[in-house]
Amino acid sequence: MRGEAWLFTGVALFFAVTCSIYAVYAPDPAGIAALTVSGLMGALIAAFLWRQAYRTGPRPEDRKDVRVHEVSGRRGYFPARSYxxxxxxxxxxxxxxxxxxxxxxxxxxxxxxxxxxxxxxxxxxxxxx
Missing domain, CATH: 1.10.287 (Helix Hairpins)
Incomplete structure (x- = not known):
């Protein structure tokens, strides 16, 4: 989960920096609100993923020396066909x-x-x- 958490942390930071620069050069309230909400949504997802990473511990996918047989087992139910x-x-x-x-x-x-x-x-x- 750490890889996904870092990804969304980067998304949140990108929108925070973009929003601050946009607020200085183009004081448009709609654009500022959109960038702020985008940053907050990215931060919310990042916070959830960081929490899950610390709660569940490292997954085999998080290690670089993992072998295929270590990732076996049921990960969820994914139907072949669904309407x-x-x-x-x-x-x-x-x-x-x-x-x-x-x-x-x-x-x-x-x-x-x-x-x-x-x-x-x-x-x-x-x-x-």
Missing amino acids: YPAISAAGTALLGLGTVQGLWLFLIGVGVLIPGVYGFVFQNPDPAR
Whole structure:
């Protein structure tokens, strides 16, 4: 997790430096707000990843001398085929169109998005988990 944490720490620092320079030379409140929020989001992800790195300890992927057999084992459930990403994408697109076209299309988007998200969450076939 340390590699990912360093990556997002760099992203947060980049947006912090960019925001400070932008605030001096172009006092546009919308640009300053966008750069500030971008930096805060990068810092939030970096803080989470640093916390996870210290909480779980080093992974085999974090070492340079790791062998392939050390990374074996179950890392998660990744289905071969799933329709839930397409359903969620269609629901999100309908939500976006519904904000422009009208409430009726927005409500249809909500009705399509909820089963997609529900399927993502409860897709694990293992009944013990």
